[in-house]
Amino acid sequence: MRKIIFNLVIVIVVFSCNNKSNSSHQKIKDTNNVKKEKVLIIGKTDDLGAFKYISVLNASSASLNHGNCITDRKVIGDSIVMEIDSILEPQLLHLSSWSKDFKDSTTFMAKPNDTIIFEIKNKRFSIKGENAAEHNFYSSLKDSTPRYMHNPYKGNILEYKSRVDSIYRKKVDFFNKYVRRHNITSKSFVDFVESGLKYSHLYELIIPRTKKNGDSVYLAGPEELFTIIQKEYSSKEQLFNLKDYIGDISIDDFKDESHLSIGSFKSALSVLVRNYFDASDHPSYSKEKFLAEKAVIEHNFSKKIKEYAMASLITVYHWRGFGHSKQSVSFFKNEINDYGKQYPNSMYTKEMEDILEDLNSFDLKFPGSALNTKLLSKYGDTLTLGEIFNRSNKRIRVIDFWASWCPPCISEIQKAQNFRDKLSVENNVEWIYLSIDEDEKKWLKKSEELESYLNVRNQYLVINVTNSPLVRYLKVHSIPRYIILNKQNEIVLNNSPHPSDSIAFKRIINSIE
Template identity: 85%
Template sequence: MRKIIFNIVIVIVVLSCNSKNNSNHQKIKDINNVKKGKVLIIGKTDDLIPFNHFNVFNTSSASLNHGNCITDQKVIGDSIVMEIDSILEPQLLHLTSYSKDINYRATFMAKPNDTIIFEIKNKRFSIKGEKAAEHNFYSSLRDSTPRYIHNPYKGSIIEYKSRVDSIYRKKVDFFNKYVRRHNITSKSFIDFVASGLKYSHLYELISPRTQKNGDSFYLAGPEELFTIIQKEHSSKEQLFNLKDYLGDITIDDFKDESHLSIGSFKPALSGLIRNYFATSDHPSYSKEKFLAEKAVIENNFDEKIKEYAMASLITVYHWRGLGNSKQSVSFFKNEIHEYGKQYPDSEYTKEIEDIIEDLNSFELEFPQPALNTKLLSKHGDTLTLGEIFNRSNKRIRVINFWTSWCPPCITEITKANSFKDKLSVENNVEWIYLSIDEDKKKWLKKSKELESYLNVRNQYLVINGTNSPLGRYLKVHSIPRYIILNKQNEIVLNYAPHPSDSIVFKRIIDKINIEN
């Protein structure tokens, strides 16, 4: 129940937060410990602006996509009370906010019925209270040890592993010293952190960071571990030993259902199933590979982990293009229907329903309002998407939604340029670049910078962007976004893989040519 009825005592206590005496916070905690499955975050500030911008994200939540999980928020004077609902296991929460010239962030483990007390004073964010040492750990870890997001794969998987292992050892060493220094004895905290560090380490190994995002951040790119290994070792006589690379890890290390609440457990499990535990030689993201991974999940895990792993499997395979042909879309819909029957009250229902909706758009023609969406050319001309389609026939078309401020968009445009040129010539593919920038000048400026990569004739600014009939019809909520159309201008794949994932992308284009 989203509506929260606050005990009158809480209000009285919060109203008195101007006092520097922290005993009031303890009273709030004592009162609310009876609220099972809820966490309170209580703070006071000398700058009220952050109170308008607080977000708390739960990367261990049931949803495969993590959103703001604050279920109620009240500001009274210089104090704030935020409530997080349904915390039934220890969870990792990420709090963010900002003021005029500073960003605030904190990461902490929250247990059921916890109260986290913080203060913003003189532009500094600090967590107070009797569990301050536990609640401050992750922020201290971030500030005191190297971060994986700054550690990219540079062309040698062995050298990459060496750096990942070094970062992991430094994090474990910091953790052990931190526990001793602060005399932390909570078994649940120690187990949660130690397991989380282990799973994060495994995820970094199984999903090398190859995609630059901004000036110094790197994300796991479309090229997965096996692809990287094949590129590096295909000409070498000695085979790459994946067991040595990952260490002494077995499927039994992922059978503890309580670890589902540890954020790094889920991506590590999914990556290992795909790249290690499922040993079939079938092509990546094929129907046969899907069934091989499904067998690993069904034969090794109990219901809660199985429910998550199958939802993740369906989501990833949808993103990577399964369902892009008449044969595979029928197979994929049947698999999703089977999942729904097995888990009628699944925690991941929203994500599965979104996939079904997308699959139902397979080979659908654009509605007239979407075709009539107004587009602005670089030369200032206005035309519609329908007019672009009418200019040439019998071509496969790829629509790319992007913006001038999106680093992954720019990376995709530049990185896959030669591959896209090859598809244009050999497979008769037409690329249509649609910017959803709100600022026309920024679009034109970035377009000029990228003129050697972009097709001048086929790049446009979408009038009203995501709020246009086209943006609403296609549900353009994230970028970069690629949509593949067949030669009849029917939607073959609404969420296509990125062209930099050239093997998967080429396979989709080849299927369209065969079926047409």
């Protein structure tokens, strides 16, 4: 097969994950002159339709979203040739295709200057030639061991951990036997796979799969680990031990720069900085929490890892809605521009430019879809957020997202009552309490228990919270969450300090004109 393909006269179309942005807003300099090696991918098929929609996903690429790299290709007869030019270190590539009668994929580790030879036969991908055992490992692993995507969180976090640990042990056991059976001696391959399995295991623990996507596939949902722990342990006397749950992991396990080519390393690093290595108790996705996570990154990692970790930090905060308010947008833009100055040749330039473009175009007023969100009052009436706003004008408003199962939410409601009452009188502040409970009865029951602390008039349940336009617009992924609006119903701060932090909270209220 190799002889036939190399005797063909072919035109190779080169592609790269790192497209430059053409946007007209302020740009971050991108002059990455690092020499990138090539990987040649050569294939043959018994189903020509399979080449029509063939694609390559670089799961370890520069792109923070794992780089969907779809190449142009040259097909001659029953053969195809593709070239990737963005390989610096061993990478995990995902090759997939489909046609009327075919749908399959294969994942393999590619090294700089590799030539990968594959075949599609009898509706299956297989990799041939030199190092075929290494290149076929991930497909064999997928076929021979349970998959994390089929392992959902079912309401007990420790039971979920037990299943995740079991899947991890099976994958490690399969890998060790595979290496012995195929007499694989490549140290780089062994380290790449072992490390990737370890980081994937950690990521699965810290980001439980709660969102169903198809018959048996589950994705990481909007509920973070600490939100799940709040739900489970709100009525229990024992405390949750995060260190026992994560295991024997330290920040030193994330200092090997060569592991940046492993996609699961990057994913695990980001979530562990946020949820484990930074022990501060600042509100999630606030300015204070951002600076605390930044300090962990700046003080512990080399420049190359910091470049990725800071870009990931900025990207995740943007996705969670940070910067979409008057009090955070300037700070966030400055942080992004400072990143550009510190890493002028960053491979994450396009992601940073896209975020700046979004921040420059953000409208501080609620869109119609959010204003039309359906809410249920304690008395059974259905109304919209816009109708609540229209009942009274020229008032500062605070939206408090909470739930009956959230102890920190309830604690804030109770201990900040006097402070809230004082702001209502002295600063003309209106408090609007929006529960994200899925169970109406539990919301009503807890609301009755908190009757002496809450304003009965402004208590509502968000109807169909999973698909709520308001929740999506404000990116409410964790609670308690406080959004402060000015007298024109513009967002002043979309993730404010807790009211119990009265000094900081009052300072924000006093700054509103």
